[in-house]
Amino acid sequence: MPNQHITRFSGMLNQHELKERYIFIKQCRENGFSREDIAFLLGRSSYHIIDYEGLSTHIKMDYMDHEVMAELFKTLAPRAPAFDYMIDKHNISHEKRLIRGTYTSSEKGCLYQFNHPWTIKGINKPIVIDMKLCRDYNYDEQIRLLLKFQLNKLIKLGYFDHKFAPIKIYDYIYSTIQIEWCSLFTPLLKQVVYDFIRNDKLIPLNESGHIFYQIKL
Incomplete structure (x- = not known):
């Protein structure tokens, strides 16, 4: 290698x-x-x-x-x-x-x-x-923009008013993203969530060793 x-x-x-x-x-x-x-x-x-x-x-x-x-x-x-x-x-x-x-x-x-x-x-x-490892990076910027849009939408709809699990974020994105991107978006989703944390849009919460996300109150 x-x-x-x-x-x-x-x-x-x-x-x-x-x-x-x-x-x-x-x-x-x-x-x-x-x-x-x-x-x-x-x-x-x-x-x-x-x-x-x-x-x-x-x-x-x-x-x-x-x-x-x-x-x-x-x-x-x-x-x-x-x-x-x-x-x-x-x-x-x-x-x-x-x-x-x-x-x-x-x-x-x-x-x-x-x-x-x-x-x-x-x-x-x-x-x-x-x-x-076989990964196509050609659509990263398009996927990143879509993820930011969907996360902002979830925040506006109140999903992050209380602790929200990463798998729930994943499920929502998976149900809305086009099929050919389903295997590509997970690494970018983590990056976008961390961008939201750095920009004070979300905060991580640790409960019994599991991390959840919520809006900054």
Whole structure:
């Protein structure tokens, strides 16, 4: 990968915890959401997603996260790695083991590799998730103008008089934007919302680790 950046991480996880992260990463990327995109839509900080993918067991996804993901992800959940979990009639699936990983990113995409101690059909090999980035930037300015118009409209209609979740903003925009732009507007939506915050049109509110937006009172 040209101009690539490599991040290394590790954590003590059991088989189920690694499978959860595998499914999360695959679904995010297969549905076109970057780390920053999914963090914004879940109302989470980018560090929450980075640490979750980076095998931190201190970071959890709660019921609100799962509700949003169920709405966002249009593809079927991928099949998780089928680790061998029985050794001499002993179930090892819940035993924590050291997992080492790397995250390699570039303008072309991202690649995850997880090195683990388990086998699949008797063979141990790393788990690799390789996702290519294919994004059309030709319509960014048009989309940005439309997003500003729609956010101003939502403010005038009173949607932001009380805390308003990012997924609700996304749903409204998704229902109004032309179909060919549906896969392009999420990164720009975050930028426009942050522009509104800088211009004192909106303020972020943190509630139980989730970020909402409201007009500045």
